[in-house]
Amino acid sequence: MVRKSTVIAGLMLVIVFFWSTPFLWTLVASFRPDNSGGIHMASLLPDFVPTWANFAEAFESGDFAVYYVNTAIVAFGILAIQIVTISLAGYAFARLDFPGRDFIFYVFLLQLMLVPPILIVPNLRTVVDLGLYGSLLGVMLPYFASAFGTFLMRQTFRQIPRDFEEAAFIDGAKWWQVLWHVLLPMAKPGLIAFALVSLMAHWNEFLWPLMVLNEPSKQTLTIGLASFALGTEGGKEWGLLAAGTLLVMFPLLALFAVFQRQFVNSFMFSGLKG
Amino acid sequence: MRWISSLAAAAVALTASSAIAQTKIDFFFPVPVDGKLAKEMTRLTKLYNDSQKDVAVTGVYTGSYDETKLKAQAATAAGKPPAVVLMSANFVLDLKISGDIVSLEPQLKADGTTRTKFLDDFWPAVHANAIVDGELYAVPYQNSTPLLYYNKEHFKEAGLDPEKPPQTWAELVDAAKKLTKADRYGIALPEGYDYMGWIMEALSMSNGGRYFNEEYGGEVYYDTPSMLGAAQFVEDLVFKHKVMQQGVVEGGAVSSNFLAGKASMMLLSTGSLSFVRDSMKMPYGVAFVPRNVRNAVPIGGGSLVMFKGLSEEQKAAGWKFAKWLSSTENLGAWSRFTGYFSPRKSAYDTAEMKDFMAKNPDAKVALDQLPYAKPWFATYQTVAVRKALEDEMQAVLNGKKKAPQAVKDAQQAADALMKPYVEQTALKLP
Numbered sequence: 001m002v003r004k005s006t007v008i009a010g011l012m013l014v015i016v017f018f019w020s021t022p023f024l025w026t027l028v029a030s031f032r033p034d035n036s037g038g039i040h041m042a043s044l045l046p047d048f049v050p051t052w053a054n055f056a057e058a059f060e061s062g063d064f065a066v067y068y069v070n071t072a073i074v075a076f077g078i079l080a081i082q083i084v085t086i087s088l089a090g091y092a093f094a095r096l097d098f099p100g101r102d103f104i105f106y107v108f109l110l111q112l113m114l115v116p117p118i119l120i121v122p123n124l125r126t127v128v129d130l131g132l133y134g135s136l137l138g139v140m141l142p143y144f145a146s147a148f149g150t151f152l153m154r155q156t157f158r159q160i161p162r163d164f165e166e167a168a169f170i171d172g173a174k175w176w177q178v179l180w181h182v183l184l185p186m187a188k189p190g191l192i193a194f195a196l197v198s199l200m201a202h203w204n205e206f207l208w209p210l211m212v213l214n215e216p217s218k219q220t221l222t223i224g225l226a227s228f229a230l231g232t233e234g235g236k237e238w239g240l241l242a243a244g245t246l247l248v249m250f251p252l253l254a255l256f257a258v259f260q261r262q263f264v265n266s267f268m269f270s271g272l273k274g
Numbered sequence: 275m276r277w278i279s280s281l282a283a284a285a286v287a288l289t290a291s292s293a294i295a296q297t298k299i300d301f302f303f304p305v306p307v308d309g310k311l312a313k314e315m316t317r318l319t320k321l322y323n324d325s326q327k328d329v330a331v332t333g334v335y336t337g338s339y340d341e342t343k344l345k346a347q348a349a350t351a352a353g354k355p356p357a358v359v360l361m362s363a364n365f366v367l368d369l370k371i372s373g374d375i376v377s378l379e380p381q382l383k384a385d386g387t388t389r390t391k392f393l394d395d396f397w398p399a400v401h402a403n404a405i406v407d408g409e410l411y412a413v414p415y416q417n418s419t420p421l422l423y424y425n426k427e428h429f430k431e432a433g434l435d436p437e438k439p440p441q442t443w444a445e446l447v448d449a450a451k452k453l454t455k456a457d458r459y460g461i462a463l464p465e466g467y468d469y470m471g472w473i474m475e476a477l478s479m480s481n482g483g484r485y486f487n488e489e490y491g492g493e494v495y496y497d498t499p500s501m502l503g504a505a506q507f508v509e510d511l512v513f514k515h516k517v518m519q520q521g522v523v524e525g526g527a528v529s530s531n532f533l534a535g536k537a538s539m540m541l542l543s544t545g546s547l548s549f550v551r552d553s554m555k556m557p558y559g560v561a562f563v564p565r566n567v568r569n570a571v572p573i574g575g576g577s578l579v580m581f582k583g584l585s586e587e588q589k590a591a592g593w594k595f596a597k598w599l600s601s602t603e604n605l606g607a608w609s610r611f612t613g614y615f616s617p618r619k620s621a622y623d624t625a626e627m628k629d630f631m632a633k634n635p636d637a638k639v640a641l642d643q644l645p646y647a648k649p650w651f652a653t654y655q656t657v658a659v660r661k662a663l664e665d666e667m668q669a670v671l672n673g674k675k676k677a678p679q680a681v682k683d684a685q686q687a688a689d690a691l692m693k694p695y696v697e698q699t700a701l702k703l704p
Contacts, residue, residue, distance in 0.1 A: 061313065120344075124352040133354055210341060211348050214300055214334045216316060227312040227335050238530070 090153025156190035357592030548613030
């Protein structure tokens with residue numbers, strides 16, 4: 001007799017293993033000494049003496065210090081502005097009464113249906129007109145407002161019982177004080193969930209930064225990685241590719257490891273007590 | 275804050291440039307071989323900027339050829355056209371039809387030269403992809419052809435002469451059969467998008483075909499005996515002779531398999547020569563692409579083009595830079611660094627190049643194949659028309675379709691894609 005929980009745990013382990021194979025392979029391959037794409041390249045087993053050679057080569061192929069700073073400026077810069085805009089917009093759609101509110105909200109949501117590539121040329125034109133072509137601000141600008149974030153915050157605010165705000169209003173608080181002191185602290189789980197999605201998306205974004213940025217000193221991580229990953233006519237240097245990929249994802253991975261509890265909690269305890 | 279400071283910087287830059295009349299231009303380049311090339315290209319750009327004061331070039335790495343095209347078109351639409359772009363040589367026709375790139379004839383005229391004189395030093399095989407409607411639109415920069423790579427150790431082991439690589443399709447099949455073992459295939463072809471079309475062009479040309487009409491962008495020859503033979507040959511390698519892996523194998527996997535000894539022969543670009551030379555542990559050889567009817571291979575690689583919407587100063591500056599990049603000396607150095615062959619003949623007369631060829635006899639084979647090279651296919655909607663054939667060939671490789679049906683369907687799809695252009699040109703009658 002095998003206990004049911006053991007079976008479930010076993011099955012979970014199998015699923016976890018399958019889900020993590022790409023990552024495990026990247027990890028193993030990045031430390032594999034022979035990057036000639038030899039017969040063992042596909043193996044998941046670390047049957048070798050680990051080497052930093054691939055990482056050294058990756059660092060040599062790209063200016064990673066610059067890429068990290070630029071990517072951090074873009075991803076966190078976007079997030080900082082987004083938090084302001086989506087909180088205000090979410091509050092307006094959730095709590096304020098104005099004519100055409102629902103209609104405007106649905107029009108807003110329609111943006112989610114647009115495929116980003118069709119906006120490349122119009123957005124680029126705007127960026128050029130504003131004199132921001134080739135700048136990091138130009139990369140960030142189109143994302144300052146977020147339809148998804150606004151939707152998420154509206155839903156989050158609507159779930160918070162009005163009693164809290166009414167109590168604050170009775171005490172003479174203004175709407176922005178209510179938003180800042182009452183609603184935002186309670187909406188933290190929603191904000192954290194959004195932050196995670198937004199950071200991931202902009203950290204990993206490739207096409208739009210490629211369109212806007214020109215100078216090597218302004219490039220972001222994904223473009224740097226692509227410069228040695230996109231070779232089609234040459235052979236694939238898997239070890240180098242794996243090392244470069246790890247370098248790109250490492251900061252996000254570390255961030256997630258540190259804040260793991262908060263992230264998981266944000267999804268699990270988004271309800272209110274009492 | 276950041277905005278204000280960048281505005282200030284721009285203002286300073288503007289006044290500075292007007293003071294010494296320096297022309298600022300953008301140069302977009304993809305790196306289809308290796309990341310180290312991006313660094314080398316950046317170094318070259320800096321070298322040029324330091325060598326003179328009139329032009330300041332910003333070298334921009336722009337991903338793959340496809341992304342480079344996308345970025346160059348988007349930037350042009352937004353009013354920031356790049357002065358010089360290193361573009362896949364078979365996008366030139368398409369970009370001319372869509373009106374994105376400009377003729378280089380005015381520049382030739384300003385230099386007091388002609389197209390014929392300018393192209394005189396370039397291998398004849400690269401001319402066709404640089405000229406559209408009788409005008410020069412591109413300067414060939416880095417070029418390649420397919421090449422047969424083979425593992426000499428496997429040849430010996432299978433009782434084949436390692437100094438006598440197969441020259442015909444019959445010899446190729448014969449050798450591949452002897453080379454195939456339980457854990458090894460006799461031959462591998464790159465079958466991902468882009469590469470598949472190029473390899474099919476090589477095979478159909480070796481079979482006497484042309485693939486496309488070099489003079490007119492509205493015709494491809496898919497449903498023809500030469501292409502059918504090539505498609506059937508590929509199908510037979512997998513299903514009849516069983517000497518090639520079933521399913522679609524990408525270029526990167528082909529070279530990995532070859533290096534690992536999992537495939538004894540492969541057709542791959544000469545652009546991979548440096549990589550194979552550096553990475554291959556076992557002795558290998560290179561040879562011409564085997565023929566069925568005649569020796570013929572397509573050209574591949576990239577050319578320098580200029581986009582529309584540039585000021586006269588920028589145009590002149592871009593042309594100056596393009597000429598510098600494609601000088602005998604620079605093309606030779608780039609060829610030795612990358613493994614591409616130099617489109618300029620004179621590059622091979624330099625002492626450095628003679629020295630290099632003596633040390634690397636495999637590069638010599640690639641050069642010897644050049645007289646048999648033909649233009650790279652270029653049509654209206656090149657990429658989509660190419661994919662029409664590639665999708666069908668991939669179905670063949672997966673065992674879902676037979677070659678005769680595949681070439682018929684590919685032709686139909688390609689004709690439908692080119693119809694708008696054909697109706698505006700060849701079928702537009704008085």
